[in-house]
Amino acid sequence: MDLGELENTFLPLESRVKTGSDVIFSWYGRYQQAKALGEPAINGTVGSLLEDDGSLAVNRVVMETIRKQSDIDFSAYAxxxxxxxxxxxxxxxxxxxxxxxxxxxxxxxxxxxxxxxxxxxxxxxxxxxxxxxxxxxxxxxxxxxxxxxxxxxxxxxxxxxxxxxxxxxxxxxxxxxxxxxxxxxxxxxxxxxxxxxxxxxxxxxxxxxxxxxxxxxxxxxxxxxxxxxxxxxxxxxxxxxxxxxxxxxxxxxxxxxxxxxxxxxxxxxxxxxxxxxxxxxxxxxxxxxxxxxxxxxxxxxxxxxxxxxxxxxxxxPRLPQSTLMAIHSDEELASSWSLEKVRLKEMLAIRRNLFNEKMSQSELPLMPSDDGYFAFIPCDDPVSIAERAAESHLYVVPLEGGVRIGLCSIGSNDIVRAAEILIESWHSLAD
Ligand SMILES: Cc1ncc(COP(=O)(O)O)c(C=O)c1O
Structure with missing residues (x-):
């Protein structure tokens, strides 16, 4: 039996309609490949907050508190x-x-x-x-x-x-x-x-x-x-x-x-x-x-x-629940968690301000981008924009109706360049 026949034999329609190579992960994969080939690739794909050096931003207080949890909290059901x-x-x-x-x-x-x-x-x-x-x-x-x-x-x-x-x-x-x-x-x-x-x-x-x-x-x-x-x-x-x-x-x-x-x-x-x-x-x-x-x-x-x-x-899972309880019932831990959170928020604000400013000097129809991890440029052909940007080493995610730019994953030093690439890509397709 070929794959289609196997599916039809085993699976109800509800299952057969499911398809899913996740577009975010596939563009992240392209960024990783480019990086491995030594390209000066900029990563605007993932939905996790990265430090300016590209490593995952982790709140140290949370990591340290997790490791101090009891065997019961590691092992037992909640x-x-x-x-x-x-x-x-x-x-x-x-x-x-x-x-x-x-x-x-x-x-x-x-x-x-x-x-x-x-x-x-x-x-x-x-x-x-x-x-x-x-x-x-x-x-x-x-x-x-x-x-x-x-x-x-x-x-x-x-x-x-x-x-x-x-x-x-x-x-x-x-x-x-x-x-x-x-x-x-x-x-x-x-x-x-x-x-x-x-x-x-x-x-x-x-x-x-x-x-x-x-x-x-x-x-x-x-x-x-x-x-x-x-x-x-x-x-x-x-x-x-x-x-x-x-x-x-x-x-x-x-x-x-x-x-x-x-x-x-x-x-x-x-x-x-x-x-x-x-x-x-x-x-x-x-x-x-x-x-x-x-x-x-x-x-x-x-x-x-x-x-x-x-x-x-x-x-x-029980472990993260007990970890959060430990942090927020201890004034000192809660305050260290909060200080780190403020640092991460400020890092995002720096990137966003640079990005929004550069975009405001262009004709691109950036949607209001006030807070958080992302910015979004609506357009009719998001795949072409993303492809064109990738030619200039910027990787973003083409979604329905536009491209998503992960400000959370682009280092502050690369933000202005990322905005310039998007503007160039936009104009090269419009012209
Ligand atoms: C809009 C939105 N809602 C909810 C979530 C939930 O995330 P999680 O299930 O990891 O807590 C996410 C995560 O990316 C999100 O982007």
Whole structure:
């Protein structure tokens, strides 16, 4: 039998439709080959933060604390929902210093440990919607969002990441968001939307407080207008720690609900990811965090998500949970972690400022790139731009609708050259 016949014999259609050479890893492979051949190659491909010398940036405090964990924490299972202290810590890390004041105004949080922020996304897709329900995304997004939706049997609706016409805010297409929410509310029992903010992957875009308020109001209005529908806003804050307002959403939520009533059919979830904040990408540490006025309901959500986790990945690794607990329960360790985080954030800011400045002198339509790891140039033929840039030794990732530039992986000394190569590549194709 040839491969096709073998597939047809063994596999259902759901499996046969899966293809996947990951475009990011394949362009990273090209960069590595070029480097091995001695070329002066610049790496703008990976989604991990690299030091200026090209080595992986690791927060030393985290590495040292991992190595000091007990045999039990290395070896034993964690409880299904996660270590109890870790669950509280995950809420604190993702919601930030506003957690206490949100509790004071009657809101309750709960969390379930997951293998990374991806696990939190998965749990929300599995728990908040039924197979066949539509999930709402922005038009530009991290491509695993689509994979997760497919794995969970969820069709996708989208609203533009930037307004196409006049809008009350330059970064929020309010009318499109309201229309999409209304359409979904009319057609199905529940609503779930994911928003990756601040420091969006792949653009670096962050909403300001006015933008966040408009988005939050749209969800609250949807919940108020459809009291019989459950409306869940999931905030994917995977890169928040490297943004100027890491806890901006908590501020906006606190401001809103200090005086307004929280509609009972409205839920906010956060996806906590320790991959970037604690530079432990491969250890798979994260959590889904819920916020709602009913303590019983957030407890129940914890139970449901723990069961879904049990039936998917069993449970989340214990070692990174105990490591984060050790760091954040010790003032000195927490402060060393924070100092290193600030250093890494400043390194990104230097690269971004240089890149944005060079781009601003060109005609390239760079999307707003405010925070985090990436910048994005929308274009019709991203593969040609990436190929042309590679001829000049810059490796970036062609995605749907544009090229992603990993500011996180380009050393400060190479940033201006990288921008120049992109500008030259753009013009050579346009001319
Ligand atoms: C937008 C976005 N969300 C979530 C994640 C989750 O990462 P992890 O599962 O490693 O915590 C990532 C990682 O690259 C991401 O880019």
């Amino acid at each position: 409880p299904l929902p996660g270590l109890p202290e870790f669950k509280r810590l995950a809420s604190e890390l993702v919601i930030g210093p506003r957690l206490a004041s949100l509790n004071d105004i009657g809101l309750h949080s709960n969390a379930v440990a997951t293998p990374g922020g991806t696990g939190a996304l998965y749990l929300s897709a599995r728990s908040m919607l039924a197979v066949g329900d539509t999930i709402l995304f922005r038009s530009r997004r991290w491509s695993p969002y689509d994979t997760l939706a497919k794995e969970c049997g969820l069709p996708i609706a989208e609203w533009p990441i930037l307004p196409k016409t006049d809008s009350p805010h330059p970064k929020v297409d309010l009318e499109a968001l309201e229309n999409e929410l209304e359409m979904i509310a009319i057609n199905q029992e529940r609503i779930l939307a994911w928003i990756n903010d601040p420091a969006h992957n792949p653009t670096g875009l962050s909403l300001d407080s006015d933008g966040r308020e408009l988005v939050l109001d749209a969800f609250i209005n949807c919940a108020t207008n459809h009291p019989e529908k459950g409306v869940t806003l999931f905030l994917d804050t995977a890169y928040a720690i490297y943004a100027d307002e890491p806890y901006g959403w908590s501020e906006t939520i606190h401001k809103k609900f200090s005086w307004a009533d929280w509609p009972e059919n409205f839920l906010i979830c956060w996806g906590f990811s320790a991959s970037k904040s604690h530079t432990i990408y491969g250890m798979r540490c994260g959590a889904i965090v819920f916020l709602h006025p009913s303590e019983d309901y957030v407890a129940r959500l914890g139970e449901i998500c723990a069961v879904t986790g049990r039936g998917t990945w069993s449970l989340a």
